[in-house]
Amino acid sequence: MLLSLFGGSDMALDDGLILCVVGLLIVFAVLAFLMYFIAVMSKVVGGRGTAPAPAAAPAAAAPAAPAAPAALAKGSCGDVKLFDVDDRTAAMLMAIVADRLEKPLNEIRFVSMHEIEE
Amino acid sequence: MNITETLTNLWESSGFANLVDIRQLIMILLACFLLYLGIVRKFEPLLLVGIAFGTLIASLPISELYHPEMWTGTSVNYGDVLAKGGLIDLFYIGVKTGIYPSLIFMGVGAMTDFGPMIANPKSMIMGAAAQLGIYVAFFLALVLGFNGNVAASIGIIGGADGPTAIWLTKNLAPEYLAPIAIAAYSYMALIPLIQPPIMRALTTKKEREVKMEQLRNVTKTEKIIFPIAVTIITCLVLPSVTSLLGCLMLGNLLKECGVTDRLSDTVQNALMNIVTILLSISVGATAVYDRFLTADTLKIVFLGLFAFGMSTVGGLLIGKVMYKLSGGKINPLIGSAGVSAVPMAARVSQVEGAKANPTNFLLMHAMGPNVSGVIGSAVAAGFLFAVFG
Numbered sequence: 001m002l003l004s005l006f007g008g009s010d011m012a013l014d015d016g017l018i019l020c021v022v023g024l025l026i027v028f029a030v031l032a033f034l035m036y037f038i039a040v041m042s043k044v045v046g047g048r049g050t051a052p053a054p055a056a057a058p059a060a061a062a063p064a065a066p067a068a069p070a071a072l073a074k075g076s077c078g079d080v081k082l083f084d085v086d087d088r089t090a091a092m093l094m095a096i097v098a099d100r101l102e103k104p105l106n107e108i109r110f111v112s113m114h115e116i117e118e
Numbered sequence: 119m120n121i122t123e124t125l126t127n128l129w130e131s132s133g134f135a136n137l138v139d140i141r142q143l144i145m146i147l148l149a150c151f152l153l154y155l156g157i158v159r160k161f162e163p164l165l166l167v168g169i170a171f172g173t174l175i176a177s178l179p180i181s182e183l184y185h186p187e188m189w190t191g192t193s194v195n196y197g198d199v200l201a202k203g204g205l206i207d208l209f210y211i212g213v214k215t216g217i218y219p220s221l222i223f224m225g226v227g228a229m230t231d232f233g234p235m236i237a238n239p240k241s242m243i244m245g246a247a248a249q250l251g252i253y254v255a256f257f258l259a260l261v262l263g264f265n266g267n268v269a270a271s272i273g274i275i276g277g278a279d280g281p282t283a284i285w286l287t288k289n290l291a292p293e294y295l296a297p298i299a300i301a302a303y304s305y306m307a308l309i310p311l312i313q314p315p316i317m318r319a320l321t322t323k324k325e326r327e328v329k330m331e332q333l334r335n336v337t338k339t340e341k342i343i344f345p346i347a348v349t350i351i352t353c354l355v356l357p358s359v360t361s362l363l364g365c366l367m368l369g370n371l372l373k374e375c376g377v378t379d380r381l382s383d384t385v386q387n388a389l390m391n392i393v394t395i396l397l398s399i400s401v402g403a404t405a406v407y408d409r410f411l412t413a414d415t416l417k418i419v420f421l422g423l424f425a426f427g428m429s430t431v432g433g434l435l436i437g438k439v440m441y442k443l444s445g446g447k448i449n450p451l452i453g454s455a456g457v458s459a460v461p462m463a464a465r466v467s468q469v470e471g472a473k474a475n476p477t478n479f480l481l482m483h484a485m486g487p488n489v490s491g492v493i494g495s496a497v498a499a500g501f502l503f504a505v506f507g
Contacts, residue, residue: 011266013257020253023501024246030355030497031246031490037347038239038340045339088477095479099468102461104231105482106335 081112136179141407149174149402152300161307165280165398169300172402176206183207184403189214189292206403209396213288213295218397219281220365225390226281226492227345227369228382230460234485236340237333241452241483243436245490248456249498250432251276255425256502262417267291270502272418275302276425277495278309278457284401285362286499290506296405297415301422306459312423313430313466317454320434325441326474328449330483341374352497358507359500366492429457433487455484458491 082090090113098105129135137143152170155161176184183204188194194214199207212218235241256273264272267290274286275298283302287295305312318326345367353360372382437453451471455463464484471480 009260009263009265009269011260011269013260016257016260016266016269019505020257023256023498023505024249024253026355026501027249027494027497028243028246030352031242031494034348034351034493035239035242037351038236038242038344041340041343041347042236042239045337045343091477091479095481099465099481102229104233104485106233107231 080110083112084115085113131180133179133181138179139407141411142177142179144411145177145405145407146174148405149177155304155307162303164394165303166307168395168398169303169402172206172399173296173405174402176403176405177407184210184406186404186406186409206400209400210403212393212396213284213400214292216285216288216361218393218400219285219288220361221389221393222281222397223362223496224365224369225385225393226460227366227371228373228385229390230366230370230373230489230492231485232344232370232489233336233341234333234482235487235489236336236344238483238486240440240448241486242490242493243440244433244453244456244487245458245492245494246456247436247453248429248433248458248487248491249277249494251425251427251429251457252495252498252502254428255421258424259417259421262421264414264417265291267506268294270506271298272421273425274298274495274499274502275305275418275422276429276457277491277498278302278306278426278429278459278463279492279495280306282362282458282495282499284397286503289503292404293409294414294418295401296410297418298422299401300405301419305422305426306462309426309457309459309462310466310469312426313454313457313463314470316427316430317434317451317466317470320431321438321450323474325438325450326471327478328441328446329475329478330449330452330480331447333482338374338376342371345371345374348493352493356497356500356504358503359496362496362499363493366496426457430454433457433491449478449480449483452480452484452487456487456491456494458488458495460488460492461485463491464488 080090080094085093093113094105094108094110097110098108101108149170152166152173156163156166156170175181181204184206185203188199188203188207189210196211199211235245252273253276254273255276256269259269259272260266271283271287271291271294274283277283280299280302284295284299287298291298349364349367352363369382369385372378372385433453433456434450435453436456437448437450440448440453441450449471451467452464455467457463464481464487467484468479468481471478
């Protein structure tokens with residue numbers, strides 16, 4: 001039985017080590033179980049494979065001024081129309097706004113973006 | 119009327135005459151320093167200002183606001199507390215009974231979007247790995263001579279989750295509540311300073327530059343089922359954690375179900391703010407000089423920093439493994455967000471990713487491990503409570 005280096009502890013180090021390993025394994029096991037549960041739930045509920053919405057993440061903002069959008073994906077807040085704004089700038093602006101508002105991007109609706117010329 | 123006698127009595131009844139121990143003065147100065155950190159340096163001000171002020175008013179002699187002797191021992195006489203306790207003794211009932219951490223968790227749940235985690239469930243593995251610091255710090259605390267229950271409370275600092283740390287500590291080692299809570303919240307505020315050097319040291323530029331695929335949309339049904347299922351599964355495995363995770367998931371359900379908007383709003387704002395005030399003052403007041411100014415506090419400060427670092431390392435290492443397994447599609451930087459300081463750790467991942475590649479947007483991807491970390495640290499706390507409680 002290994003004792004604490006500085007004495008005083010009521011627990012042997014080898015017991016502590018075992019407890020660490022078991023504890024970490026339990027955390028992994030519970031989260032892994034939840035992970036598989038989510039994967040199964042997504043398949044059953046039908047969420048998996050749903051196309052991401054244009055405004056749901058910055059990279060998705062790439063298509064500029066889409067002409068006639070098809071039916072929007074679930075959770076989407078719609079398309080954003082870009083006027084004289086490149087995709088990269090638009091994506092960055094949306095990410096900044098979401099970050100500042102502390103809201104997920106798919107809960108914020110960006111209607112259009114115009115570059116204001118001074 | 120004897121003026122001299124009156125002035126003498128006044129002096130003797132004042133706090134100045136009762137400032138007999140230099141450590142009382144040190145605590146007052148420490149409280150002012152914490153106020154400086156909270157107000158000027160903006161270190162978790164919503165909590166640190168209350169904690170520091172609680173420390174300040176409880177450190178003033180004969181203030182009679184808080185009586186630590188009422189809270190020692192195996193059982194508390196709540197009749198005594200109600201009849202003879204000071205203002206902070208009454209506030210502290212909420213800490214001792216575990217009400218405040220659970221209500222804070224309800225607010226956190228109502229403010230958290232689990233969508234990124236549901237969209238990419240693999241990110242939960244990173245949230246689990248980022249609990250490494252809890253157990254490493256626990257083991258190191260044993261090495262340094264702390265008892266098992268105290269070591270468990272110190273280790274939980276590595277979970278980077280204030281309410282969880284407070285909940286576990288008040289159950290296992292209430293005499294260490296102040297140093298552990300202050301260390302936990304201080305390090306959470308310092309995450310933008312603690313994590314980046316570790317992130318850069320453990321990842322290559324190529325790894326940091328990885329742009330991740332956009333997350334899929336998560337349906338409302340999934341978001342509603344999720345908190346209910348997590349409550350059932352997790353609380354069946356670890357019943358001791360029901361008060362924390364149950365409240366976290368209730369808050370989230372109120373937000374997602376769409377029929378309780380008023381309740382969700384109250385939990386996120388009014389209730390959260392009220393509980394934050396009561397919790398922070400109560401925790402700060404427990405920093406009584408003869409218990410706080412000890413070598414153990416210094417050890418806790420060191421172990422807490424180590425725990426944060428190791429949790430970051432754990433998340434990053436699993437992130438690197440997933441980078442390899444996914445053929446370079448997962449940016450390992452999001453692993454460090456597995457420490458559950460929401461959303462600060464995810465923001466750090468975003469900032470570091472953007473430094474490596476300005477077109478990189480990791481924020482939403484990092485939110486997956488980030489919110490997984492909240493569940494992971496609660497599970498770790500539940501396990502430690504089951505062992506030592």
